[in-house]
Amino acid sequence: MPDFQKILNTIYEETKHLSDTGKVATYIPELASISGNKFGICLLDIEKKSYHIGDFEESFSVQSISKVLTLAMAMSCIGEKVWDRVDVEPSGDPFNHLSLLEQENGIPRNPLINAGAIVIADILVSELKEPKKDFLAFVRQISGDPTISYDENVAKSEKATGFKNYAAANLLKSYGNLKNDVLEVLDFYFYQCSLSMSCSQLCNTFYLFINRGKCRQQQEFLTVNQVKRINALMLTCGFYDEAGEFAFRVGLPGKSGVGGGIVALLPKNFCVAVWSPGLNKKGNSTRGMAVLERLTTLSDLSIF
Numbered sequence: 602m603p604d605f606q607k608i609l610n611t612i613y614e615e616t617k618h619l620s621d622t623g624k625v626a627t628y629i630p631e632l633a634s635i636s637g638n639k640f641g642i643c644l645l646d647i648e649k650k651s652y653h654i655g656d657f658e659e660s661f662s663v664q665s666i667s668k669v670l671t672l673a674m675a676m677s678c679i680g681e682k683v684w685d686r687v688d689v690e691p692s693g694d695p696f697n698h699l700s701l702l703e704q705e706n707g708i709p710r711n712p713l714i715n716a717g718a719i720v721i722a723d724i725l726v727s728e729l730k731e732p733k734k735d736f737l738a739f740v741r742q743i744s745g746d747p748t749i750s751y752d753e754n755v756a757k758s759e760k761a762t763g764f765k766n767y768a769a770a771n772l773l774k775s776y777g778n779l780k781n782d783v784l785e786v787l788d789f790y791f792y793q794c795s796l797s798m799s800c801s802q803l804c805n806t807f808y809l810f811i812n813r814g815k816c817r818q819q820q821e822f823l824t825v826n827q828v829k830r831i832n833a834l835m836l837t838c839g840f841y842d843e844a845g846e847f848a849f850r851v852g853l854p855g856k857s858g859v860g861g862g863i864v865a866l867l868p869k870n871f872c873v874a875v876w877s878p879g880l881n882k883k884g885n886s887t888r889g890m891a892v893l894e895r896l897t898t899l900s901d902l903s904i905f
């Protein structure tokens with residue numbers, strides 16, 4: 602294994618003063634107040650050794666990173682039946698794009714764009730007794746961390762302003778691909794996106810995806826095959842219309858969120874989380890992308 606701590610220190614110094622670190626998301630008003638200077642990195646290897654620097658222990662809004670976790674829970678509930686309602690192709694479109702959904706009769710391209718994640722949220726609303734509580738319990742279990750919580754202010758802020766998501770959910774409903782009440786499903790979706798986690802907590806949670814479906818405590822939550830599918834989706838769809846660019850520059854499966862977090866991983870090797878709230882035009886963390894590009898270059902580790 603390379604000297605990860607040395608590599609992180611080098612990358613942190615290199616990218617600390619980037620002239621363009623992007624713009625903090627403001628379309629969810631509660632996210633607008635976050636300082637664009639926040640910057641943390643954490644890497645957890647398969648031996649559970651952790652390497653970190655900067656604001657790696659500070660919680661932030663994980664937003665779309667949560668889509669991987671709801672997908673994992675939905676697959677653990679209903680298995681392959683998920684694919685009757687959502688496809689597995691990259692969309693090549695922004696995360697909240699709607700026209701393909703209409704062209705393709707209400708079947709979202711994949712579970713990591715908003716429309717797909719709303720269908721997954723609908724599945725969980727059907728399957729779980731108390732969706733918000735049960736999903737949070739799932740995240741706490743796979744991370745081994747009972748302190749992880751939702752940020753109610755972020756959830757309420759998006760509930761008041763997430764008009765495109767209301768549009769997506771209504772479109773899905775009109776095609777018969779939403780079984781539950783639109784507002785009930787969106788309430789769950791806004792809460793899942795408001796999960797508040799640090800880079801360190803994200804690594805502990807995503808350990809499952811480098812460890813063939815077993816969490817840090819070695820309890821099995823997903824089959825090897827399910828993990829293979831989720832990692833494939835992170836590679837092809839995890840960065841919306843920048844998935845190609847991420848594979849090209851970084852070469853790892855991963856998932857971003859508009860809170861400025863990115864999680865990426867090399868199966869059976871390591872997972873890494875970066876937080877830097879400034880986003881590029883595609884909604885992905887500008888500095889996060891730069892950090893991960895340097896990480897796979899300096900460590901000579903990527904899936905390619």
Ligand SMILES: NC(=O)CC[C@H](N)C(=O)O
Nearest residue numbers: 664665696715794858859
């Ligand atoms: N890309 C993201 O992180 C988007 C998530 C956000 N909650 C939304 O639905 O717009």
